[in-house]
Amino acid sequence: MTIIEKYADRFLAHYSNYPQGQYVNLLLVRQVESEAIFRTEGSGEPLSKEFVHAGLDGDEIIQRVVISKRKQTAVERRTGRELLRAHGLLFEKDGKSGTCALNRNNPCERCMDCMIYGYAAGGGGAQKSRVVTDDAFSLHPATTITGSKQFNALFDNSTMRDPETGKPSHSIGTDEYVKPETVFLDIETLKDVTANEFRYILGNILRSSRYGAITARIGKVKNLLAGVIFSNCEIFSNLELTQAAYDHLRNGDDENGSTEPDFPLRTQKLVEAILEVSLELGGRVASHIVRLTPEEVVALVGEIITLYQDEAAVRRVLEETTKMYGPQG
Numbered sequence: 074m075t076i077i078e079k080y081a082d083r084f085l086a087h088y089s090n091y092p093q094g095q096y097v098n099l100l101l102v103r104q105v106e107s108e109a110i111f112r113t114e115g116s117g118e119p120l121s122k123e124f125v126h127a128g129l130d131g132d133e134i135i136q137r138v139v140i141s142k143r144k145q146t147a148v149e150r151r152t153g154r155e156l157l158r159a160h161g162l163l164f165e166k167d168g169k170s171g172t173c174a175l176n177r178n179n180p181c182e183r184c185m186d187c188m189i190y191g192y193a194a195g196g197g198g199a200q201k202s203r204v205v206t207d208d209a210f211s212l213h214p215a216t217t218i219t220g221s222k223q224f225n226a227l228f229d230n231s232t233m234r235d236p237e238t239g240k241p242s243h244s245i246g247t248d249e250y251v252k253p254e255t256v257f258l259d260i261e262t263l264k265d266v267t268a269n270e271f272r273y274i275l276g277n278i279l280r281s282s283r284y285g286a287i288t289a290r291i292g293k294v295k296n297l298l299a300g301v302i303f304s305n306c307e308i309f310s311n312l313e314l315t316q317a318a319y320d321h322l323r324n325g326d327d328e329n330g331s332t333e334p335d336f337p338l339r340t341q342k343l344v345e346a347i348l349e350v351s352l353e354l355g356g357r358v359a360s361h362i363v364r365l366t367p368e369e370v371v372a373l374v375g376e377i378i379t380l381y382q383d384e385a386a387v388r389r390v391l392e393e394t395t396k397m398y399g400p401q402g
Contacts, residue, residue: 076365076373077268083303083363084268088188088397096360097263097271098308100300100347101278103140103209104340105255107293108222110248110286111140120249122215123208125312127333128320135214137315140257140284142206148284149277150190151175156276157184160388162395183398185391189270203266204274205307209259210315211251212322212343213336218255221247250291254337258315258347262307269394275377298374299344300351301365308362309354317350318343 077084085093112118120138127133154175157163163173164181173181180192182200191202211218263274278296285292302308322334322343348367355362365373380386 075376076369077271077376079369080303080363080365081268084271085265086267088267088270089265093265094305095265096304096306096308097266098302098304099261099263099275099278099298100302100314100351101259101261102297102299102340102343102347103145103257103259103284104295104297105251105253105257105293106295107253108250108291109255109284109294110250110291111138111144111284112286113141113144120215120219120251123210125210126316127214128323129313129316130320136216137213138211138215138218138251138255138257140209140259142208144284145209145259146190146202146204146206146261149274149281150186152281153190153273153277154186156387157186157391160391162391183395185270185273185394185398188398189266189274203264203270205262205264206259207311209257209311212256212258212315212319212338213333217333217336218252219249220252221249251285256338256340256343258311258318260308260311260314267394267397269390272377272380272390273394275373276381279374279377280381297340297344298370299347300367301370301373302351302355303363304358304360306358306360308358308360309351313354314347314351317354318346321346321350 083095083097085095110120112121121141122136123139124134124136127135154163163184163186165172166179166181170179171177173179173184173187180187182188182192182198187200189203191200193199261274261278263271266274275298279298281296282294283292284294319334322338323332324334344367351364355364380390
């Protein structure tokens with residue numbers, strides 16, 4: 074019996090328009106594996122940051138780097154749409170609107186992407202996203218995990234001067250970046266999903282690997298599933314989880330008087346901290362809670378990896394789920 078089969082009662086048997094109160098909370102560690110830039114504006118803008126309490130205990134205020142909610146799910150959504158497109162499972166709403174595409178106001182309203190991540194058609198219907206997330210916060214203070222580098226754009230002669238006019242280039246500036254092995258904590262909450270929808274969503278997360286700006290050269294991120302919690306309402310927030318983990322991983326004062334967690338930090342140590350603090354935080358949630366054991370989490374990830382290594386099996390999952398939403402013609 075697979076892990077998903079073992080917990081089959083935590084998933085819907087069929088898609089429903091009506092809320093059923095079945096929540097699957099994925100506790101994620103997003104580990105930066107190269108330099109990365111997370112910002113909301115264009116080139117040259119600083120990283121997205123917020124001043125918040127360092128932990129749940131004490132009054133210390135620190136500035137944390139933030140990955141905005143849309144910057145996370147947008148990547149994973151595109152990963153899923155790429156898969157649907159490869160299998161011919163993005164559709165036209167009618168004969169004149171063209172194939173379902175993001176930012177074109179022409180959702181087909183019946184592909185897995187539309188039905189899971191939501192859509193809003195101008196003058197038409199709407200589907201609320203069943204993947205709920207929020208801003209992800211860095212575990213460590215921004216001062217610990219960020220740096221800056223100067224960039225320039227060279228001409229064909231490998232200099233900053235135009236080989237024909239001799240005029241200097243003005244394409245020079247400085248970018249602030251997040252250092253490799255920085256970790257962000259995130260919870261993605263899935264509402265009223267079927268088992269196959271769950272396989273699709275978790276597959277999108279595990280298969281997404283580039284986040285932030287300039288992803289052709291930087292922004293490599295590894296998503297680790299630290300835990301899975303089933304509930305009948307939303308649980309604690311990303312910020313609460315981050316602050317609780319920070320408290321748990323604090324060191325005694327070093328020679329500089331710092332008590333922050335080690336950087337870089339082994340992800341296994343962080344995962345263990347997340348599992349421990351989530352027990353305490355979960356005790357404050359007004360909901361019946363069921364958790365996967367660490368061994369079950371590992372087995373679940375293995376099941377998803379095995380599924381996506383079998384192209385025929387993936388196609389069956391996608392086609393079966395798509396048919397569930399109704400006629401596609």
